[in-house]
Amino acid sequence: MIGTFGNSSLIIALLLNFYLLFSYSLNFFKKKNNFQKVRYLNFLVTVFVFLAFILLLWSFAISDFSNTAVYQNSHSQKPLFYKISGSWGNHEGSMVLFILILAIFSSLFSFSGVRDNLKYLTIFFQNILILFFLIFLIFTSNPFDVIRPTPAEGLGLNPILQDPLLSIHPPFLYVGYVGFSIIFSFALAGLYLEEFTKLWSKQASLWIVIAWTFLTVGIGLGSIWAYYELGWGGFWFWDPVENASLVPWLASTALLHSNITSMKTEKFFSWTALLAILTFTTSLLGTFLVRSGILNSVHAFANDPDRGLYILAVIMIISFFAFLIFILKFPKSPMPNVLIFWSRGSFILINNCFMIFFLVVVMVGTLYPIFLDALFEKSISVGPNYYNALLAPFVIVLLWFMAHGPLLEWYKFNKQSLIKAILQISFLTLVSSIIIFFYLKDFSLLLFLGVFFSIYLIIAVIIDVFKQKIISKNLARNISHFGFGILVFSIFINAYLSKEINVPIKVGQTIKQNAIEIQFKNILKSQGKNFEEIIGNFLIKDGTRAFELSPSLRKYLQPVQVTSETSIKSTLFGDYYLAINLSEFEGDKIMIRFYHKPLMLWIWISISLIIFGGLIRIFRKQNES
Amino acid sequence: MIKKVLFILFFSLLATKFSFGNDELKNKIYKNLRCIVCQGQNVYESNSDFAVDLKKLVEKKLSNGETEQQIYDYLTSRYGEWIVMTPKLNASNAMLWVIPVGIFLIGLIIISKIIRKSKINS
Numbered sequence: 001m002i003g004t005f006g007n008s009s010l011i012i013a014l015l016l017n018f019y020l021l022f023s024y025s026l027n028f029f030k031k032k033n034n035f036q037k038v039r040y041l042n043f044l045v046t047v048f049v050f051l052a053f054i055l056l057l058w059s060f061a062i063s064d065f066s067n068t069a070v071y072q073n074s075h076s077q078k079p080l081f082y083k084i085s086g087s088w089g090n091h092e093g094s095m096v097l098f099i100l101i102l103a104i105f106s107s108l109f110s111f112s113g114v115r116d117n118l119k120y121l122t123i124f125f126q127n128i129l130i131l132f133f134l135i136f137l138i139f140t141s142n143p144f145d146v147i148r149p150t151p152a153e154g155l156g157l158n159p160i161l162q163d164p165l166l167s168i169h170p171p172f173l174y175v176g177y178v179g180f181s182i183i184f185s186f187a188l189a190g191l192y193l194e195e196f197t198k199l200w201s202k203q204a205s206l207w208i209v210i211a212w213t214f215l216t217v218g219i220g221l222g223s224i225w226a227y228y229e230l231g232w233g234g235f236w237f238w239d240p241v242e243n244a245s246l247v248p249w250l251a252s253t254a255l256l257h258s259n260i261t262s263m264k265t266e267k268f269f270s271w272t273a274l275l276a277i278l279t280f281t282t283s284l285l286g287t288f289l290v291r292s293g294i295l296n297s298v299h300a301f302a303n304d305p306d307r308g309l310y311i312l313a314v315i316m317i318i319s320f321f322a323f324l325i326f327i328l329k330f331p332k333s334p335m336p337n338v339l340i341f342w343s344r345g346s347f348i349l350i351n352n353c354f355m356i357f358f359l360v361v362v363m364v365g366t367l368y369p370i371f372l373d374a375l376f377e378k379s380i381s382v383g384p385n386y387y388n389a390l391l392a393p394f395v396i397v398l399l400w401f402m403a404h405g406p407l408l409e410w411y412k413f414n415k416q417s418l419i420k421a422i423l424q425i426s427f428l429t430l431v432s433s434i435i436i437f438f439y440l441k442d443f444s445l446l447l448f449l450g451v452f453f454s455i456y457l458i459i460a461v462i463i464d465v466f467k468q469k470i471i472s473k474n475l476a477r478n479i480s481h482f483g484f485g486i487l488v489f490s491i492f493i494n495a496y497l498s499k500e501i502n503v504p505i506k507v508g509q510t511i512k513q514n515a516i517e518i519q520f521k522n523i524l525k526s527q528g529k530n531f532e533e534i535i536g537n538f539l540i541k542d543g544t545r546a547f548e549l550s551p552s553l554r555k556y557l558q559p560v561q562v563t564s565e566t567s568i569k570s571t572l573f574g575d576y577y578l579a580i581n582l583s584e585f586e587g588d589k590i591m592i593r594f595y596h597k598p599l600m601l602w603i604w605i606s607i608s609l610i611i612f613g614g615l616i617r618i619f620r621k622q623n624e625s
Numbered sequence: 626m627i628k629k630v631l632f633i634l635f636f637s638l639l640a641t642k643f644s645f646g647n648d649e650l651k652n653k654i655y656k657n658l659r660c661i662v663c664q665g666q667n668v669y670e671s672n673s674d675f676a677v678d679l680k681k682l683v684e685k686k687l688s689n690g691e692t693e694q695q696i697y698d699y700l701t702s703r704y705g706e707w708i709v710m711t712p713k714l715n716a717s718n719a720m721l722w723v724i725p726v727g728i729f730l731i732g733l734i735i736i737s738k739i740i741r742k743s744k745i746n747s
Contacts, residue, residue, distance in 0.1 A: 230670075232669070336742075337739060337742075338739055338740070339740055340740065346736065349736050349739070350736060353729060353732035353733060356729075357725055357728060357732070360725040360728050360729075361725040364720070364721055364724050364725055376717065378706070379705055380707060380712050380713075381659050381708070381710045381711075382710075382712050382721065383657065383659075383667070383710025383711055385657065385710065385711040386711060386712055386721065390725065394729075502648070
């Protein structure tokens with residue numbers, strides 16, 4: 001019953017979408033400027049997709065197992081929260097969410113202050129995207145497929161996905177990915193109407209920051225989840241799914257900055273337009289490559305090569321036409337595309353060069369093994385060492401440019417003030433670094449450079465803040481850059497100074513290693529709503545500090561799966577992290593993994609600062625000076 | 626103090642190889658081996674029979690005095706390059722480094738053109 005309504009609303013949305021495209025085209029060819037109809041149809045499409053989405057949520061909430069998607073991904077004994085979040089934890093449901101966000105952005109955009117012609121061409125392009133994905137949804141991944149006879153019970157959701165953070169992170173990630181669609185459509189409309197100008201940059205900037213902020217939140221939540229749920233003490237594994245979210249983030253970070261340059265100097269519009277197209281196409285590529293089954297990942301959804309083929313074809317078509325418009329309507333900047341080296345504009349271009357480099361590293365690392373396999377039947381693995389070794393030196397250099405870019409002006413160059421700034425920052429940084437390494441008692445060249453240049457950036461930002469007459473000026477940028485400095489600092493310290501202990505231990509036993517003492521006190525049993533749990537209580541001592549950690553093993557019943565739950569004590573200086581190994585038992589002993597992860601909390605704080613910068617930019621209409 | 630730091634700096638430039646304790650080396654190797662029967666996991670993270678066997682093998686080889694590289698070579702000859710998570714520097718993998726660095730250099734050349742043009746104009 002719900003299925004029929006759901007299906008109908010999707011088909012009505014598709015028909016309305018057709019009608020919108022038709023009605024706009026008619027307008028366009030008759031050169032009429034009456035967009036009222038398009039405006040209403042646009043809202044209606046959103047309403048019906050929203051209705052379908054709500055009906056799908058409803059099916060999951062009441063565990064309607066006549067629905068194939070519900071049957072395959074849910075279970076009646078699951079907590080309601082996970083029943084609902086399970087609706088976008090699978091391919092079909094997440095596609096509905098994807099289209100819903102496309103439509104919502106389209107509707108929101110109709111409220112923007114953009115000139116009518118430009119606005120409705122954007123909405124037209126956006127609805128072409130909606131058309132492609134609605135067809136894909138209805139004909140290859142229908143979320144309202146019916147199963148007969150109705151099964152009595154569902155197959156359940158993978159327990160490691162039953163987690164509050166994981167449940168809410170896909171919507172953020174999707175608002176990010178799909179948010180770039182409106183910038184993509186707006187860019188194509190701007191190019192087509194030859195209105196890719198300063199005004200375009202100004203009007204696009206808010207949308208760019210919105211999508212970018214959501215994407216950052218999504219990536220942040222995903223890595224916090226990976227940190228405590230996967231149980232290996234890491235927060236970033238260079239897994240293809242993680243990489244798929246990082247690529248659009250890098251592209252959009254480049255876009256965010258180049259758009260500022262275009263807005264301020266009226267230069268490099270072609271580059272900004274290219275990045276706007278690239279950001280959304282990489283979002284699409286990432287979202288769907290993950291589902292096509294050609295990538296080997298822990299996170300991948302159930303795969304189906306047919307779907308993969310359709311979607312890759314759609315991405316090809318979309319990108320082809322986007323680049324065609326770009327080439328045919330290549331935007332000319334009103335000002336000549338030239339810069340003096342010591343200017344903010346050229347430093348932003350250098351930032352872009354780094355971002356593209358990072359993007360290419362991540363893409364090549366993820367895709368090259370696939371090509372090698374397809375062309376030469378040669379299998380290789382590209383793991384974390386590749387990324388870390390190639391990226392780290394470049395990140396360090398980027399930090400220097402990032403520190404000085406904002407201190408430079410757009411047009412003028414004052415040599416004295418640059419030299420003064422370099423000396424001032426270098427001196428303060430050197431003093432701080434020496435103090436830090438005095439306490440760390442550990443040294444390697446790369447660690448030193450990473451720490452030195454991240455502090456360099458942090459100090460440069462602080463100096464910049466105090467130089468402003470009003471602290472709140474450029475606050476968004478300063479907070480985000482400050483956060484990035486702390487992020488790199490914490491990642492370097494964390495990567496080099498993490499410690500781990502892997503030992504078998506039995507109840508009552510105490511293990512000592514260096515300053516750490518682990519005492520296994522007792523075992524408790526407990527019962528959750530849909531799992532049984534065995535909890536181990538441990539007393540940890542680190543010098544004078546003593547506290548308890550209680551990692552556990554959970555046995556989920558539907559589907560039967562055992563998971564290991566970590567127990568973490570966070571402090572400002574570092575996390576103490578304990579987990580029980582799943583299946584390695586030696587007699588009456590269990591294997592435990594203990595990690596000391598320095599500055600872990602600061603990684604999350606710094607990501608929050610970066611996000612906070614984005615939020616300030618969204619809610620406070622302030623301009624870069 | 627500065628002397629000390631300079632000394633450490635100098636020393637670390639010379640020391641290209643890090644010394645690892647036995648446990649650290651073991652974990653480093655585990656983390657660098659793919660669990661080939663799993664979905665995107667390394668041997669360190671996996672509890673599959675394959676991973677457990679491989680861990681025992683690595684431990685045995687280490688206690689026999691074999692080096693990290695010898696262990697990788699042995700496993701590569703048996704399971705293929707796929708098993709080691711760090712790609713080898715060889716001709717067919719060269720593109721992994723050439724493409725990104727090449728694009729970075731092209732970017733720098735473009736930027737330098739933009740800046741040189743501006744000198745002529747001004």
